[in-house]
Amino acid sequence: EAQVTQNPRYLITVTGKKLTVTCSQNMNHEYMSWYRQDPGLGLRQIYYSMNVEVTDKGDVPEGYKVSRKEKRNFPLILESPSPNQTSLYFCASSLRASSYNEQFFGPGTRLTVL
């Protein structure tokens, strides 16, 4: 089944404790990105990747890192999480970064930083 998977689905952590949220897609997509969803704000892009080893900042990149060493994986890293990073995170992928291509979303990761 074609899908985007994220792990973990739920995570409660404390301020400053490094964490990684994994994202994997099995559709051989070139383009991947991370969004965060906050009430009343919709979804905002954190980082995106056009292809392997090519990443760039989205609208809200502060406090996050990403890497794209393999085509299928695009982990989101929070080196020193803070409470304002409490949010619902979505990974998405599409064939290419084109206006035509549908973006497929993962099921989401709900992160709470205490």
Add this chain to the structure above:
Amino acid sequence: AQSVTQLGSHVSVSEGALVLLRCNYSSSVPPYLFWYVQYPNQGLQLLLKYTSAATLVKGINGFEAEFKKSETSFHLTKPSAHMSDAAEYFCAVIHGSGNTGKLIFGQGTTLQVKP
């Protein structure tokens, strides 16, 4: 800069009634517009997309949307609501400049369907 505004954070309809979710966009270039649905505890699923081929776009689950350039609108409709339509709906526009693939989302509208 492109932006999307969804009018009404919550919409409540009775089962069988017309569903109308409003979306207005701002774009200096011809936009590509999308409607996504998010069911509880799930990711976003594409309902339909406008890519300039036709102004009336039909999507899944009986939804459709009409692109009106003069009104800069892309409202989502469904003739008869079903209980299973209760979800959050997002309108989005693709960021055209530089083709980064970034979707710019509206704030979302929660649809409640009453029996």
